[in-house]
Amino acid sequence: MAKFNLLCMDFLWELVPEATIVHIERHLVTVVASHVDQPWAPPTVDGALAWLKPVYDRWLAWKATVDLAAKRNVEVKAEDLAADRPEQRRALFELLLAMGYAA
DSSP: HHHHHTTTHHOOOOOOOOOOTEEEEEEEEHHHHHHTTTTSSSSSHHHHHHHHHHHHHHHHHHHHHHHHSSSSSSEHHHHHHHTTTTHHHHHHHHHHHHOOOOO
16 A cells, blocks of 8 residues: 555655655545455445554654655645646656656
């Protein structure tokens, strides 16, 4: 589950300080729906929500303590990418280039 990777961002930046982390956010409804369909996750909406809540709580608590604007971090909504993939992809790549990312 990618959300668990977000809980390791400090560690990732410690390992690779020049790394840019691209966080593609999904709407919670789609996250829960996809979890309910996975054999490794709780099979009910209530179960999936109970399982995800501590992860989101930990993520939001950490995020409130960090100045992500000063970090090499980009947040993109999956819905925006899906709505206009070519334009959103171009904008993301331009942003990464402006941040000093070399392909």
